[in-house]
Amino acid sequence: MKYEAVIGIEMHAELNTKTKIFCxxxxxxxxxxxxxxxxxxxxLPGTLPTLNKKVVExxxxxxxxxxxxxxxxxxxxxxxxxxxxxxxxxxxxxYDIPLCENGEISFYVGEDKKTVRIRxxxxxxxxxxxxxxxxxxxxxxxxxxxxxxLIEIVSQPDMHSPEEARAYLxxxxxxxxxxxxxxxxxxxxxxxxxxxxxxxxxxxxxxxxRVEMKNVNTFSGxxxxxxxxxxxxxEVVEAGGHIEQETRRWDDDRGESLSMRSxxxxxxxxxxxxxxxxxxxxxxxxxxxxxxxxxxxxxxxYERYWKENGLTPYEASMLSTDKDKAxxxxxxxxxxxxxxxxxxxxxLGDIAKLQNxxxxxVQSLGIDPAALCELIxxxxxxxxxxxxxxxxxxxxxxxxxxxxxxxxEKGLAQVNDExxxxxxxxxxxxxxxxxxxxxxxxxxxxxxxxVGQCMKRSKGKGNPQLFNKLLAQKLNEQxx
Amino acid sequence: MELYEKMGYELQExxxxxxxxxxxxxxxxxxxxxxxxGKVKSFLTLLPDSARAQADEVDALVxxxxxxxxxxxxxxxxxxxxxxxxxxxxxxSKMLYNFVPPYDATVITRMKQSHMPILGKTNLDEFxxxxxxxxxxxxxxxxxxxxNRVPGGSSGGSAAAVAAAQAPFAVGSDTGGSIRQPAxxxxxxxxxxxxxxxxxxxxxxxxxxxxxxxxxTRCVRDxxxxxxxxxxxxxxxxxxxxxxxxxxxxxxxxxxxxxxIGLPKEFFGEGIDPGVRACIMExxxxxxxxxxxxxxxxxxxxxxxxxxxxxxxxxxxxxxLARFDGVxxxxxxxxxxxxIDLYFKSRSEGFGPEVRRRIMLGTYVLASGYYDAYYKxxxxxxxxxxxxYDEAFEHCDVMLTPASPTVAFRLGEKESDPxxxxxxxxxxxxxxxxxxxxxxxxxxxxxxxxxGMQLIGRKFSEELLYNVAYSFEQATGLGWTCxxx
Numbered sequence: 001m002k003y004e005a006v007i008g009i010e011m012h013a014e015l016n017t018k019t020k021i022f023c024x025x026x027x028x029x030x031x032x033x034x035x036x037x038x039x040x041x042x043x044l045p046g047t048l049p050t051l052n053k054k055v056v057e058x059x060x061x062x063x064x065x066x067x068x069x070x071x072x073x074x075x076x077x078x079x080x081x082x083x084x085x086x087x088x089x090x091x092x093x094x095y096d097i098p099l100c101e102n103g104e105i106s107f108y109v110g111e112d113k114k115t116v117r118i119r120x121x122x123x124x125x126x127x128x129x130x131x132x133x134x135x136x137x138x139x140x141x142x143x144x145x146x147x148x149x150l151i152e153i154v155s156q157p158d159m160h161s162p163e164e165a166r167a168y169l170x171x172x173x174x175x176x177x178x179x180x181x182x183x184x185x186x187x188x189x190x191x192x193x194x195x196x197x198x199x200x201x202x203x204x205x206x207x208x209x210r211v212e213m214k215n216v217n218t219f220s221g222x223x224x225x226x227x228x229x230x231x232x233x234x235e236v237v238e239a240g241g242h243i244e245q246e247t248r249r250w251d252d253d254r255g256e257s258l259s260m261r262s263x264x265x266x267x268x269x270x271x272x273x274x275x276x277x278x279x280x281x282x283x284x285x286x287x288x289x290x291x292x293x294x295x296x297x298x299x300x301x302y303e304r305y306w307k308e309n310g311l312t313p314y315e316a317s318m319l320s321t322d323k324d325k326a327x328x329x330x331x332x333x334x335x336x337x338x339x340x341x342x343x344x345x346x347x348l349g350d351i352a353k354l355q356n357x358x359x360x361x362v363q364s365l366g367i368d369p370a371a372l373c374e375l376i377x378x379x380x381x382x383x384x385x386x387x388x389x390x391x392x393x394x395x396x397x398x399x400x401x402x403x404x405x406x407x408x409e410k411g412l413a414q415v416n417d418e419x420x421x422x423x424x425x426x427x428x429x430x431x432x433x434x435x436x437x438x439x440x441x442x443x444x445x446x447x448x449x450x451v452g453q454c455m456k457r458s459k460g461k462g463n464p465q466l467f468n469k470l471l472a473q474k475l476n477e478q479x480x
Numbered sequence: 481m482e483l484y485e486k487m488g489y490e491l492q493e494x495x496x497x498x499x500x501x502x503x504x505x506x507x508x509x510x511x512x513x514x515x516x517x518g519k520v521k522s523f524l525t526l527l528p529d530s531a532r533a534q535a536d537e538v539d540a541l542v543x544x545x546x547x548x549x550x551x552x553x554x555x556x557x558x559x560x561x562x563x564x565x566x567x568x569x570x571x572x573s574k575m576l577y578n579f580v581p582p583y584d585a586t587v588i589t590r591m592k593q594s595h596m597p598i599l600g601k602t603n604l605d606e607f608x609x610x611x612x613x614x615x616x617x618x619x620x621x622x623x624x625x626x627x628n629r630v631p632g633g634s635s636g637g638s639a640a641a642v643a644a645a646q647a648p649f650a651v652g653s654d655t656g657g658s659i660r661q662p663a664x665x666x667x668x669x670x671x672x673x674x675x676x677x678x679x680x681x682x683x684x685x686x687x688x689x690x691x692x693x694x695x696x697t698r699c700v701r702d703x704x705x706x707x708x709x710x711x712x713x714x715x716x717x718x719x720x721x722x723x724x725x726x727x728x729x730x731x732x733x734x735x736x737x738x739x740x741i742g743l744p745k746e747f748f749g750e751g752i753d754p755g756v757r758a759c760i761m762e763x764x765x766x767x768x769x770x771x772x773x774x775x776x777x778x779x780x781x782x783x784x785x786x787x788x789x790x791x792x793x794x795x796x797x798x799x800x801l802a803r804f805d806g807v808x809x810x811x812x813x814x815x816x817x818x819x820i821d822l823y824f825k826s827r828s829e830g831f832g833p834e835v836r837r838r839i840m841l842g843t844y845v846l847a848s849g850y851y852d853a854y855y856k857x858x859x860x861x862x863x864x865x866x867x868x869y870d871e872a873f874e875h876c877d878v879m880l881t882p883a884s885p886t887v888a889f890r891l892g893e894k895e896s897d898p899x900x901x902x903x904x905x906x907x908x909x910x911x912x913x914x915x916x917x918x919x920x921x922x923x924x925x926x927x928x929x930x931x932g933m934q935l936i937g938r939k940f941s942e943e944l945l946y947n948v949a950y951s952f953e954q955a956t957g958l959g960w961t962c963x964x965x
Binding site: 045046047049050087088090 | 562563569571576579581582583585680681682683684685687688689715716717718719795796798799802803804805807808809819823843846847848851855
């Protein structure tokens with residue numbers, strides 16, 4: 001039998017506000033354990049939370065970017081459970097009235113547009129982190145993460161393959177980045193996911209029992225986990241078994257999921273309205289103010305790059321989902337939009353390579369968009385060979401001088417004068433008797449080698465096409 | 481007359497006029513504590529050294545001729561569920577027997593800014609749950625007017641300390657009557673402010689939507705002075721009201737002419753001791769003689785206030801007290817096997833029976849499957865009760881009711897019957913549900929024991945309540961008398 005997988009995802013994204021959600025503690029990552037906490041975020045008796053308004057603003061941004069309805073009257077609720085990383089023994093979250101609900105996000109899987117509905121987005125506080133350390137023969141708690149603001153983004157079960165799930169996660173990440181509300185550093189745990197998977201016979205409309213998989217902390221881990229879970233469920237059903245609703249834990253190192261608790265053991269969180277905080281009331285002006293300040297979203301950029309600027313879907317996707325690259329690309333387009341393709345080539349080619357080497361953003365390289373465009377034009381006009389273009393680019397980076405100036409100073413302009421090149425061609429032919437003989441013997445591919453020798457002698461300035469042409473002419477003359 | 485027998489406002493005048501030093505005032509109360517504490521047992525922690533040091537600072541200010549902040553040099557006692565930096569805050573529970581907060585409650589900060597010497601931390605029913613102070617894990621406080629009787633609760637330690645002249649000022653907390661019922665049966669003045677009038681920051685939470693810190697004193701003027709200091713917006717408490725008001729104490733007025741005093745008949749029915757009823761009615765007559773108009777008002781659904789209160793307060797308590805898990809501070813069981821066992825044993829051993837009962841009750845009413853039947857309906861009833869009170873206040877300006885159905889009962893009398901104990905709060909709990917202010921002041925004696933009455937006002941009408949109470953106090957001369965101890 002053929003099966004269809006049904007996948008829903010809950011994403012927890014840490015918001016990058018300067019201070020925590022309910023107190024004034026900093027949110028910097030990587031600080032010494034238990035140095036970014038206070039009586040409030042460690043839940044000492046008598047302390048009270050006060051809401052950081054930035055958190056609401058950021059969450060509303062995300063909600064509006066996903067086309068959600070914003071609930072203008074909402075509240076906080078307590079989710080009660082015991083765990084040592086949760087010092088109040090309840091998490092302040094939102095239960096029946098999330099800040100944002102009923103939205104959707106569209107993205108492309110290749111050239112196909114896909115839309116996943118967003119059920120809700122709500123705000124809540126993060127818990128601390130348990131550190132298991134053998135030296136202390138026990139477990140210690142780091143409360144620095146306690147009270148870091150989170151949004152939980154809950155999708156509808158609208159995905160049907162690991163690839164779609166991944167594309168959805170990438171799309172959410174791109175929006176979070178584009179809005180500037182989450183650092184999106186996976187290795188720092190800025191984004192964490194729970195994945196719900198069920199299977200049903202292909203063509204069926206009925207939903208099967210779902211399995212919730214926790215601890216999915218990378219997108220590739222999500223793909224592996226979903227693949228594993230689909231295969232596991234099919235195997236159970238094929239063997240005549242039945243899928244029970246349960247919660248499993250994904251172990252990415254071992255590549256398998258393990259049962260955590262069954263439906264019967266599901267915790268009763270005893271949600272009730274948080275009496276220590278007043279209800280959240282937003283007015284239209286507030287929401288509209290945020291709406292009007294939203295930047296252009298990745299999907300719109302993608303379509304524009306693809307359909308208006310003539311990039312391939314792959315190129316459009318690479319640029320539109322990276323906030324920094326997109327910003328630089330746009331800055332260059334402003335100088336000369338007709339160069340879109342070449343600009344893209346530079347950004348995804350030499351510039352990306354350089355970024356990788358230096359581990360930095362494109363902005364911090366300090367490339368002047370106008371200069372890059374000028375460089376491209378010089379190459380297009382034939383003033384610069386592609387080899388020299390790279391030399392000029394390096395010089396631009398280190399000196400900040402304009403490409404034209406560099407070409408002038410270094411005398412890098414491409415020599416397109418056939419008379420001037422002919423001399424070099426003759427020298428090379430004279431100096432390479434062996435290859436010339438080979439050529440005449442039928443090995444015509446030595447031509448490339450001879451062009452290379454000419455380029456070398458011209459210090460990269462000769463036009464390689466012209467060298468090619470002149471060499472062929474001369475060799476053929478010799479033959480005759 | 482000893483200094484400790486004088487009212488707070490009198491002592492303030494003496495200090496300002498340099499007739500006595502702040503140090504002498506504090507010493508007088510400390511020696512009174514020495515003399516009677518063995519009998520009354522109001523305090524869990526005494527802070528004589530820091531109190532004297534604070535008094536000395538006031539004397540230094542006086543010597544330099546500097547302007548004194550309000551209440552400077554006037555000693556105060558603090559209920560032991562209010563956090564004090566560097567000083568044990570136990571909530572009278574084994575669970576917090578060793579808990580020393582690293583921060584001050586907002587009310588404590590204000591007292592310190594005003595240079596009030598803090599004499600010590602007073603006894604209470606564990607986590608403020610109870611009406612007799614008998615639920616304390618450490619000691620049973622006595623009623624200074626009859627040492628075989630309870631001082632009420634849960635702020636019984638603060639009430640007894642004020643009534644016994646161990647302190648001219650005290651603060652208590654009131655979730656369902658914990659300031660008013662003990663004030664009533666120890667013959668002092670106590671205010672449960674409007675919800676949001678005083679910051680709750682630093683008060684160890686019991687029922688967060690009901691809790692208020694309030695002043696307990698021997699006369700109305702002192703009470704208003706302390707309220708003026710404690711009330712006001714606080715950024716640390718988002719439920720604190722963002723309203724500013726002018727001080728009440730300097731402008732207290734004797735004037736009730738034309739005032740409509742509502743007598744809600746639901747407060748005078750079954751369960752109220754006939755002697756108490758007569759005492760309150762006599763006070764009402766007195767107001768009438770002073771020119772006020774008595775109006776009978778109705779509070780339908782009032783009979784649901786007590787069960788609604790026990791659902792809401794227990795639900796919130798079950799969550800608020802969940803943090804006491806033996807992991808980070810406070811009591812941890814000595815022997816346990818794994819995390820879950822650590823939770824179970826620490827909480828079973830650390831909490832007393834009444835606290836455990838309320839946690840279980842609260843957990844139950846919030847459980848899925850029961851939430852709609854209990855917690856949700858209680859919330860609806862709360863909304864209804866607010867309407868009921870609003871409507872009643874269309875016909876009157878304040879309401880006058882009993883604050884306790886009986887005089888102080890004997891130790892042990894109700895200890896084994898929780899339901900009888902809960903009924904001690906029947907006159908007070910609904911006020912917390914509807915967030916209104918209520919003031920209790922002495923209005924005579926019943927069976928030779930002090931008795932007080934309760935004045936209930938519209939939200940944030942504390943000024944009117946103080947004037948109405950002050951008028952009665954001035955006209956009748958009824959009020960605190962020093963107990964023979």
